[in-house]
Amino acid sequence: MRVTARKTVKNKKVKGTYRSAVKKTREAISNKDFKTASEWLKKSIKALDKAVQKKVLKKNTGSRYKSRLNKSVKNIAK
Numbered sequence: 001m002r003v004t005a006r007k008t009v010k011n012k013k014v015k016g017t018y019r020s021a022v023k024k025t026r027e028a029i030s031n032k033d034f035k036t037a038s039e040w041l042k043k044s045i046k047a048l049d050k051a052v053q054k055k056v057l058k059k060n061t062g063s064r065y066k067s068r069l070n071k072s073v074k075n076i077a078k
Contacts (some may be wrong), residue, residue, distance in 0.1 A: 018047035
């Protein structure tokens with residue numbers, strides 16, 4: 001039970017980190033702010049990679065998130 005509680009706390013921290021980064025990236029994309037979106041994209045990719053590394057997310061899920069965010073940021077650059 002104690003191990004589960006420890007892992008739950010760790011997983012929630014990692015999840016919160018990547019979710020907030022992705023959320024801020026999406027907000028910047030919806031505001032059509034390329035500079036801010038690209039900054040947050042870097043942070044999101046880093047957070048998603050950490051989540052995959054810690055096995056909070058599966059590898060393909062992390063890749064899908066990164067790909068979709070990257071595509072959206074590139075679209076507002078045009």
